[in-house]
Amino acid sequence: MRGTLSVSSLSLPNLCTTKRQVFRMSATQTRNAGISFESLAIKPPLHPTYDLKGIIKLALSEDSGDRGDVTCMATIPFEMEVEAHFLAKEDGIVAGIALAEMVFQEVDPSLKVEWSRKDGDRIHKGLQFGKVYGRAHSILIAERVALNFMQRMSGIATLTKAMADAAHPACVLETRKTAPGLRLVDKWAVLIGGGSNHRLGLFDMVMIKDNHISIAGGITNALRSVDKYLEQENLQMEVEVETRTLEEVKEALQYASQTKTSLTRIMLDNMVVPLPNGDVDVSMLKEAVDLIRGKFETEASGNVTIETVHKIGQTGVTYISSGALTHSVKALDISLKIDTELALHVGRRTKRA
Numbered sequence: 001m002r003g004t005l006s007v008s009s010l011s012l013p014n015l016c017t018t019k020r021q022v023f024r025m026s027a028t029q030t031r032n033a034g035i036s037f038e039s040l041a042i043k044p045p046l047h048p049t050y051d052l053k054g055i056i057k058l059a060l061s062e063d064s065g066d067r068g069d070v071t072c073m074a075t076i077p078f079e080m081e082v083e084a085h086f087l088a089k090e091d092g093i094v095a096g097i098a099l100a101e102m103v104f105q106e107v108d109p110s111l112k113v114e115w116s117r118k119d120g121d122r123i124h125k126g127l128q129f130g131k132v133y134g135r136a137h138s139i140l141i142a143e144r145v146a147l148n149f150m151q152r153m154s155g156i157a158t159l160t161k162a163m164a165d166a167a168h169p170a171c172v173l174e175t176r177k178t179a180p181g182l183r184l185v186d187k188w189a190v191l192i193g194g195g196s197n198h199r200l201g202l203f204d205m206v207m208i209k210d211n212h213i214s215i216a217g218g219i220t221n222a223l224r225s226v227d228k229y230l231e232q233e234n235l236q237m238e239v240e241v242e243t244r245t246l247e248e249v250k251e252a253l254q255y256a257s258q259t260k261t262s263l264t265r266i267m268l269d270n271m272v273v274p275l276p277n278g279d280v281d282v283s284m285l286k287e288a289v290d291l292i293r294g295k296f297e298t299e300a301s302g303n304v305t306i307e308t309v310h311k312i313g314q315t316g317v318t319y320i321s322s323g324a325l326t327h328s329v330k331a332l333d334i335s336l337k338i339d340t341e342l343a344l345h346v347g348r349r350t351k352r353a
Helices: 052-064 070-075 097-107 136-167 183-192 210-216 219-232 246-258 283-292 309-313 340-349
Strands: 081-088 112-115 128-135 171-173 206-208 239-243 263-269 297-301 319-321 334-337
Touching: 052 097, 052 136, 052 183, 070 136, 081 136, 097 112, 097 136, 128 136, 136 171, 136 183, 136 309, 136 334, 206 210, 206 219, 210 219, 210 239, 219 239, 219 246, 239 246, 246 263, 246 283, 263 283, 283 297, 309 319
Parallel strands: 171 319, 206 239, 239 263, 263 297, 297 319
Antiparallel strands: 081 128, 081 334, 112 128
16 A cells, blocks of 8 residues: 655665666757647747757656756665655746656656646745655655756746736737847746737747848838738738837838738837936827727837836737746746655744745
8 A cells, every 4th residue: 555655754775776867869859749738728829840848858858867866766775665745835826837847757657746836926925836746766856857847837927927017008028138049938928827928939920120221221111021022922921020119110110001011010119218216107108009009019118017018008008028928037036845744843933844
């Protein structure tokens, strides 16, 4: 009969020294094979080439190397089974629960994982919100990878939730300023936090930025080239153009008034002006929104912080994009503990539980 065992009950003489779990990633893995997103309340964004299962395998492989968990092999009998609990060490929005389950499943399909919270729920310091039961070796191999994903995603979701609430009625977007290799994971966390996704990459939206405009010789030339390209390639997709001045806004509007265009959104970049007292002046942004008069979606970008996003959201912009959601994320402190009583005692001593 299986029972819950604490670390103090481990018996060292029966150590297994011949079995070990080593994870290697093959570049030929089928994308997301065996992963079903149908049951998830908040599904990851769809990406044509992103290999989520491959990312999980890579994370496990870089941790286990070519030898496996030598500490587990040295200290814990291979068949030992334990129960470990997820413990929140600060308040926030939890994200990455579904991804953590995928990690445990990849390491050992026999592990049993249960949750009292779901992705997008609020958690508070000291809360035990999930548990995993099964072979101790498997749990400890998966532990850090699962927590790394959860902590990063929960940090992103927590900041996104705060910004999305403050920005209403505007919608909050992230950008492509994501951790290399974690594009889909970071953008999934934004969705869990109540934000919306900007383009996934270079392939799913035409986004004419300042460098494109400079090379093309101006906004009109850039827009004309995009319209011609999309027509030649028989492509239909969203088109956004970046503007930095009211004159550029007027130029985009003039082009659209004279030509059938695929333009759908105008970015209003750095039209939020910081003031010496820490406040921001949004009058230029408001004037640009008024010029556009709802003919196109609008997106405010630049000088977006948790302190400024509410004022920006009141200007009438459709979207507010913030690179800080993903490029400056502070991970939410979450741990996985077998001896939860001791963990809570230490946490209270250090004011982290």
